Amino acid sequence: MKRTTGLALGFIVVVCLVVIAFMGNQMRMNKDQAPETTQVKAPTEEVAGIQHNPPSMDDVPEGKEGEAIKRGFDLFDDTSNVLRSEAASVEDGLARVNELSCTSCHAGAGTDEGVSSMVGMSAVYPMYIGRSGQMVTLEERINGCMVRSMDGQKFADDDEDLDAMVAYMTYISEGIPVGAELDWRHQNTLDDLPTPNVENGEDLYQQSCIACHGENGEGIGSNTGPKLWGEGSFNDGAGIARMTKMAGYIQKNMPVGQEDSLSDQDASDLAAYVLSKDRPEWKNHDKDWPDGGRPNDTMTKERRDQIKDGTINWDEVLAKPEKK
Numbered sequence: 174m175k176r177t178t179g180l181a182l183g184f185i186v187v188v189c190l191v192v193i194a195f196m197g198n199q200m201r202m203n204k205d206q207a208p209e210t211t212q213v214k215a216p217t218e219e220v221a222g223i224q225h226n227p228p229s230m231d232d233v234p235e236g237k238e239g240e241a242i243k244r245g246f247d248l249f250d251d252t253s254n255v256l257r258s259e260a261a262s263v264e265d266g267l268a269r270v271n272e273l274s275c276t277s278c279h280a281g282a283g284t285d286e287g288v289s290s291m292v293g294m295s296a297v298y299p300m301y302i303g304r305s306g307q308m309v310t311l312e313e314r315i316n317g318c319m320v321r322s323m324d325g326q327k328f329a330d331d332d333e334d335l336d337a338m339v340a341y342m343t344y345i346s347e348g349i350p351v352g353a354e355l356d357w358r359h360q361n362t363l364d365d366l367p368t369p370n371v372e373n374g375e376d377l378y379q380q381s382c383i384a385c386h387g388e389n390g391e392g393i394g395s396n397t398g399p400k401l402w403g404e405g406s407f408n409d410g411a412g413i414a415r416m417t418k419m420a421g422y423i424q425k426n427m428p429v430g431q432e433d434s435l436s437d438q439d440a441s442d443l444a445a446y447v448l449s450k451d452r453p454e455w456k457n458h459d460k461d462w463p464d465g466g467r468p469n470d471t472m473t474k475e476r477r478d479q480i481k482d483g484t485i486n487w488d489e490v491l492a493k494p495e496k497k
Contacts, residue, residue: 223293223353225286227345238340241333245341248334249275249291250282252323253395270325271453272405274395278322278413278422284345286357288426293355295343306463311339321411324453363421366441366470368487371480374446377439381428390450402450409473410455416470416490420444448472449480468494 230246233239247255252274257266276282283291298311309317315338316327328335349355379388385398392400400406412418424440426432435443454474461467469492479485 223349223355225290225292225355225357226348227284227292228347233344241337241340242344244334245337245339245344246282248338249279249341250396251276256325268326270319270323271407272392272395272400273323273407274399275318275323276396277399280426283342287360287432289361289422290357291342291345292357293346293349293353295339295346296349296351296353297355297358303464303466304461311342315339318411321455322407322413324406324408324411361422361425362417363424363437363440364417365437366416366420366444366491367438368491369416369441369445370438371442371445371449373439374442374444377443378446382443385429390447401447402452404453406452408453408455409471410458410461414448414452414455414472415468416441416444416448416472417468419448445480449477451477466494 230243233242253270253272254274256270257263260266260269278289279285279291280288283289283294286292294314295311298314299308301307302309302314302317305313305317312328312330312335315335319325319327328338378386386392386401387398390401390403390406392398407413413422420437420440420443423443424433424435424437427435427443449472451474458471458473470490472490476485476490
């Protein structure tokens with residue numbers, strides 16, 4: 174009986190030692206696997222908000238995805254030169270796209286936070302566009318720019334270049350969830366414009382703008398001083414052909430290095446001068462804004478002619494559109 178009890182006690186001791194050893198080993202393993210610090214930072218407003226922090230092109234992944242992103246970057250940053258150089262003929266290139274690039278309006282290939290940034294756009298679309306009167310995909314929005322701001326031709330639905338543009342915009346929007354509020358959107362509009370003085374706008378242009386955009390709006394380069402009027406510039410169906418958009422863009426971004434230095438009056442005067450100049454005509458104004466809400470401030474050929482003959486009614490141009 175005593176021998177049996179001794180054996181039982183010995184067995185129990187062995188089991189306990191094994192368990193203790195096992196637990197100690199697990200504790201050491203857990204300690205080795207644990208992060209060096211376990212301190213949790215309390216969320217701040219800055220951390221909790223959506224930050225404008227696009228990834229670098231140096232970090233583009235390898236393989237087909239990376240090739241598409243790089244192609245999209247090239248198309249965005251040097252649109253005219255890339256597409257024209259690959260056209261079958263000079264004539265085809267001229268019809269394909271104007272002399273601008275996407276970067277002409279969206280600085281830094283769409284990654285400059287203050288200049289109409291494209292960061293987050295892949296998380297915004299599809300969205301309803303009043304000008305189209307329907308839900309629009311990112312691909313459709315790109316093609317809208319191609320025929321208006323770029324005064325050229327759409328990409329075909331199955332065009333790999335269209336896929337590349339989307340791949341690039343998706344890449345620079347990395348980490349931004351669908352439906353996020355993006356503080357850098359809708360910053361380049363000046364809704365309450367004073368009545369413009371075109372003559373003063375011309376004086377301001379000659380003083381401050383010709384170094385980059387040329388005396389006759391011919392520009393010096395699509396990314397250094399885009400062409401502002403004439404053949405090769407944006408047509409009057411582009412968003413920036415509206416007074417409120419052009420004035421807002423000028424005030425927020427011009428002159429480079431002196432942004433936000435122009436008064437509302439000066440921005441209005443400059444916008445009126447630039448938009449008084451001849452440019453390609455959009456042929457489908459009558460099809461835009463099918464559900465109402467058409468803005469009054471689009472500077473069409475009729476409006477440009479009215480400026481020239483002194484009959485333009487600026488109160489009518491700057492009147493708020495009727496609500497739908």
